[in-house]
Amino acid sequence: MAGAIERAQEIIASYQGPPLRIMEVCGTHTHEIFRLGIRGMLPAGVSLISGPGCPVCVTPVGFIDDAVRLSLEKRAAVCSFGDLLRVPGTRQSLSQARAEGADVRVVYSPLDCLRLAAQEPA
The missing domain is CATH 3.40.50.11740 (HypD, alpha/beta domain 2)
Incomplete structure (x- = not known):
């Protein structure tokens, strides 16, 4: 599992494509993104946007x-x-x-x- 996490971090850090905006649509997703520090791993040009929320959350x-x-x-x-x-x-x-x-x-x-x-x- 540690190898998979490191590989995911490498892929994220090396992204050089066009700017991306990724919407998380569930409060649980948002919570986990903050808990795991994923927002801080993203390169400049990749941003996360909190969406409307799923029915369970809102x-x-x-x-x-x-x-x-x-x-x-x-x-x-x-x-x-x-x-x-x-x-x-x-x-x-x-x-x-x-x-x-x-x-x-x-x-x-x-x-x-x-x-x-x-x-x-x-």
Whole structure:
């Protein structure tokens, strides 16, 4: 493993290509980049930009609570990316609501939601 780390450091340090901006999109990525000192290893011309954050990192608890309430009390179909299903709300997650019979569906693109809505007009 030490050899792989040294090799990665050599590759990073010797980069001479055009300027690069790399976006980390998850708070966990940002945390690890700082913890491991990766930002300081980057040559001039390579910069890291903190992105919008993944759903697990940036979704407020109240949003989860609203989605759970809609799915259980209003019997509305709720579509979500899979990683958001496990994010805890105040009382439960979307995954737990689905286990109780809520119509919670995993999608892989916002376009999936449009297709589902077209198939099931209410």
